[in-house]
Amino acid sequence: MTESDQRFVELYDRFYRPVYAYCRRRTTADQVDDVIADTFLVAWRKIDQVPRGSEVLPWLYGVAYRVLGHQWRGSGRRTRLERKLAGIGEQAPTTPDDLILIRSESRQVLDALSRLNPTDKEILLLSAWEELPQDDIAVALNISIGAVRQRLYEAKKNLAKQYDRLEKKRNTPAAKKGGAW
Amino acid sequence: MNHEDRVFTLLIESNPIPRVEDLELEMVGGDRYLDTLEQRSSEMTQLDTRPPKRENQRSSAIPWLVAAVGVVIVGIAVLVVAQRSDDEPVATVPITTTAEQIESLAMATLGDKLQSVGYFDVGQPPYYRFTVEWKDSANPDAIQATAQELATAFMGQGVYTIGITIRVEDVTAGFEVIGASGAILHLEDDEVPVEIDWTTIGHKYSPEDFIYTECNACP
Numbered sequence: 001m002t003e004s005d006q007r008f009v010e011l012y013d014r015f016y017r018p019v020y021a022y023c024r025r026r027t028t029a030d031q032v033d034d035v036i037a038d039t040f041l042v043a044w045r046k047i048d049q050v051p052r053g054s055e056v057l058p059w060l061y062g063v064a065y066r067v068l069g070h071q072w073r074g075s076g077r078r079t080r081l082e083r084k085l086a087g088i089g090e091q092a093p094t095t096p097d098d099l100i101l102i103r104s105e106s107r108q109v110l111d112a113l114s115r116l117n118p119t120d121k122e123i124l125l126l127s128a129w130e131e132l133p134q135d136d137i138a139v140a141l142n143i144s145i146g147a148v149r150q151r152l153y154e155a156k157k158n159l160a161k162q163y164d165r166l167e168k169k170r171n172t173p174a175a176k177k178g179g180a181w
Numbered sequence: 182m183n184h185e186d187r188v189f190t191l192l193i194e195s196n197p198i199p200r201v202e203d204l205e206l207e208m209v210g211g212d213r214y215l216d217t218l219e220q221r222s223s224e225m226t227q228l229d230t231r232p233p234k235r236e237n238q239r240s241s242a243i244p245w246l247v248a249a250v251g252v253v254i255v256g257i258a259v260l261v262v263a264q265r266s267d268d269e270p271v272a273t274v275p276i277t278t279t280a281e282q283i284e285s286l287a288m289a290t291l292g293d294k295l296q297s298v299g300y301f302d303v304g305q306p307p308y309y310r311f312t313v314e315w316k317d318s319a320n321p322d323a324i325q326a327t328a329q330e331l332a333t334a335f336m337g338q339g340v341y342t343i344g345i346t347i348r349v350e351d352v353t354a355g356f357e358v359i360g361a362s363g364a365i366l367h368l369e370d371d372e373v374p375v376e377i378d379w380t381t382i383g384h385k386y387s388p389e390d391f392i393y394t395e396c397n398a399c400p
Contacts, residue, residue: 001212009211016208021201044218106195109188128193159192160185 004047011047011056012040018130019060025129026068039064051139058132058139065122065140108170112162120155127152 001009016036023035042063043050051059113121119141126132126140134152138145182190198204209217 005215009215012211012214016211017201017204017206020206020208021198021204024204025196025198040214041218044215105191109191109195112188113192124189124192128189129196129198156185156189160188163188163191164184 007050008044008047011043011050011060015057015060016040018057019064022061022130023064023068025125035064035067038067042067054136055139058136061126061130061132062140062142069118108166109159109163112159112166115162116155116158119151120158123148123151124155124159 019039020032020036023032023039027035039060043060050056113124116124123137123141126137127134132140134148135145137148137152141148143151
C-alpha cells in the first residue's frame with residue numbers, strides 16, 4: 001500500500017462518522033450514501049491536497065457542502081432539501097419519548113433556519129451542530145476568519161429575525177383561531 | 182443572554198444528531214473502501230478504452246435518429262454562431278481547460294482581491310469557485326467592474342465563463358464567482374436560486390451581455 005493509500009485509509013476510518021453525521025443532518029437517509037461516496041471520492045483523488053492536522057475535518061465538510069450544493073443546483077433539489085431541513089426535527093426521533101421531547105420552539109427555529117439563504121444556514125449549522133470554531137469554518141467554506149465572524153454575526157441576527165416573524169405569525173388572532181374566515 | 186443568542190441556543194439544542202458517537206453505522210473499513218474505489222476506477226478505465234459494441238439490427242435505428250437530431254442541433258448552433266460572428270470572432274470552447282489554468286488566470290486578473298480559488302471535479306463539467314473580497318466595502322460598481330474584468334480575461338484567453346454566479350454578501354462586501362466555461366452571469370442575492378444553465382456551453386456572450394442582464398436582483 002502506498003503512502004497516499006495509507007493516508008486515505010486513515011482519513012476514512014477516522015472521519016467517516018463525523019462526515020456521515022454532517023451529511024445526515026442536511027439531507028435525507030436515502031441520499032446520504034451518495035453524498036458521502038462523492039465526498040470521499042474527491043478526498044481520494046485529491047489526497048495530496050488534503051490538509052494535515054486539525055484542518056482535515058473542516059476540509060471534508062467543505063467538500064461535502066459542495067457536493068450537496070451540486071445536488072441542489074442540479075435538479076431543483078434545494079426546495080426539497082429545505083423542506084426536509086424544516087422537518088428534520090420530525091425525522092430524527094425514533095422513539096415516542098423523543099417525539100414528546102420536541103418542543104415547538106425547536107420546530108420554530110428549524111423553520112426559521114429553512115428560510116435563510118444557504119450561506120447563512122451553513123455557517124450557523126457548522127457552528128451550532130458541527131461545533132466548529134471560527135477558523136475551522138473558514139477552512140470549510142474557504143473564506144477568511146474575518147468573513148466568518150461577520151457572516152456568523154449576521155446569520156444569527158437573521159435567524160432571530162425569522163424566528164420572531166414566525167412567532168408573531170403564530171400569535172396573531174387569525175392564526176390562533178385557525179384562519180381569518 | 183440576548184435574544185439572538187437564545188435563538189442560537191435553541192438551534193444547538195435542535196441538532197438531530199447531537200452525538201456522533203451515538204450513531205449506529207454499518208461502515209466498511211477504510212482499506213476495504215479503498216479497494217472498492219480502486220476497482221471502480223479500473224473498471225471505468227477499461228470502459229473508456231473498450232471498443233464500441235456493435236448494435237444489433239433491431240436497435241440500429243436509434244443511433245441514426247440520435248445522429249440526425251445531433252446534425253440538426255449542430256446546424257442550428259452553427260447558424261447562431263455565424264449570426265453572432267458579425268460582432269466578434271468565435272473561439273472554440275476549451276472544455277479541457279485545467280484547474281491550474283483557471284486558477285492562474287484568476288490570480289493574474291484579480292491580484293490581491295482574489296482570496297481563493299476553489300475547484301472540485303464533482304459532476305460535469307468541472308466546477309470552479311472564486312472568492313473575492315475587499316478590505317473596504319465594495320459598491321456595486323466595484324463588483325461589476327471586477328466581474329467584468331474576470332470575464333473579459335477568461336474570454337481573452339479563449340475560456341468561456343459560463344454559469345457564473347456572483348453572490349453578493351451584504352456585510353462582507355465580497356462575492357463568489359462560480360462557473361466553468363461558457364457564458365452568462367447571474368447576480369445572486371438571498372432570493373435568487375443558483376441555477377446553472379449548462380445548455381449555454383459554447384454560446385458566446387460579450388461581457389456587457391452578461392453583466393447584470395439576467396438577474397432581477399441586481400442593484
